[in-house]
Amino acid sequence: MNKAVYAGTFDPITKGHIDVIERGTKIFNNLIVAVADNPSKNPTFSREERINQLKAITTKYPNVKVDSFGGLLIDYVRKQETNIILRGIRTISDFEYEFQMALTNRAIAPDIETIFVMACEKYSYISSRLLKEAISLGADVGLFVPAEIQEALRKKLK
Ligand code: COA
Numbered sequence: 001m002n003k004a005v006y007a008g009t010f011d012p013i014t015k016g017h018i019d020v021i022e023r024g025t026k027i028f029n030n031l032i033v034a035v036a037d038n039p040s041k042n043p044t045f046s047r048e049e050r051i052n053q054l055k056a057i058t059t060k061y062p063n064v065k066v067d068s069f070g071g072l073l074i075d076y077v078r079k080q081e082t083n084i085i086l087r088g089i090r091t092i093s094d095f096e097y098e099f100q101m102a103l104t105n106r107a108i109a110p111d112i113e114t115i116f117v118m119a120c121e122k123y124s125y126i127s128s129r130l131l132k133e134a135i136s137l138g139a140d141v142g143l144f145v146p147a148e149i150q151e152a153l154r155k156k157l158k
Contacts, residue, residue, distance in 0.1 A: 010035055088116070
């Protein structure tokens with residue numbers, strides 16, 4: 001398959017996201033990892049910081065391009081001249097949310113398909129918000145976040 005878009009807030013990028021990216025690189029010739037402008041999440045890292053972090057982490061995957069977008073994901077996917085959204089699915093609770101999102105996207109853009117990969121069970125229960133909370137309270141979350149991201153987060157959340 002040719003090209004897919006994996007979008008997220010990535011605030012911060014976790015090993016769970018990296019696992020999905022790695023799986024995507026094996027399925028698609030080209031994978032666009034797109035940082036969503038999601039003001040409602042009030043991100044800790046700026047869009048530029050998240051783009052730079054993703055670029056540094058994904059240099060080892062030659063078929064990954066890092067980008068960002070605002071507005072509707074389906075419009076962005078079309079602009080990239082593809083019709084595939086990649087998502088990771090981990091738990092039953094993910095399923096409900098992913099189901100809603102995929103069906104809403106399909107209702108407004110029937111030509112676009114969402115393809116799911118089963119994400120690694122090791123990271124099945126983490127969320128960026130919980131990781132930030134744990135780091136701000138002094139926990140070591142190196143199991144879930146690359147070392148350089150943990151360090152950057154620690155500085156930000158001081
Ligand atoms: N490993 C670890 N954590 C994961 C994960 C994985 N594989 N997949 C998701 N998560 C975590 C995320 O870190 C995030 O944590 P948080 O809520 O504490 O920040 C949470 O699970 C939800 O992640 P995700 O589902 O990827 O949400 P998101 O906010 O990162 O991205 C968009 C959602 C960007 C795809 C969606 O909001 C979107 O499409 N926005 C554009 C506007 C639009 O088109 N809206 C209509 C949608 S129908």
